[in-house]
Amino acid sequence: MKRGILVPWLLSGALMFGLSYLWHGIALRDFAELKVPLALYLALAAIVYLVIGLGITLITHKAIEYEWISLKRAFPLMTMLLSAAVGFFVYLVIFVLGMSFAKHDVVHVAVDVIWQMFEQSLGGLAVSLGIIYDMRERFLEQERAS
Numbered sequence: 801m802k803r804g805i806l807v808p809w810l811l812s813g814a815l816m817f818g819l820s821y822l823w824h825g826i827a828l829r830d831f832a833e834l835k836v837p838l839a840l841y842l843a844l845a846a847i848v849y850l851v852i853g854l855g856i857t858l859i860t861h862k863a864i865e866y867e868w869i870s871l872k873r874a875f876p877l878m879t880m881l882l883s884a885a886v887g888f889f890v891y892l893v894i895f896v897l898g899m900s901f902a903k904h905d906v907v908h909v910a911v912d913v914i915w916q917m918f919e920q921s922l923g924g925l926a927v928s929l930g931i932i933y934d935m936r937e938r939f940l941e942q943e944r945a946s
Contacts, residue, residue, distance in 0.1 A: 815922060
């Protein structure tokens, strides 16, 4: 797999998983309400965040390819906005399937969707920084070769 996919993917997946653990495990103490063993939940969450990270990475690469996102103008910010939209979509799926920690009153739903969008936007920032790192490394490799 190319470094331009692998590095942003793993960076974003790890960052979003870590943020989720901090939010649900430490800040909100939601893990006490789990109906499955914690180890199983964490393993499944890690897989889900790797899938989300891969999705954000591939969507970002396609957005660059089709010039929906420019590498020259606010690239990290645009990737964060794109990823926030992915976060909104992810939350809709979670909400419809009933897998949210929150009780379903309006305040909890609003906080959950905002958190999900924030979490995924930081995953998008990690993707953009991983892509920038890859571009820098490619440039340095070309400079050494010439």
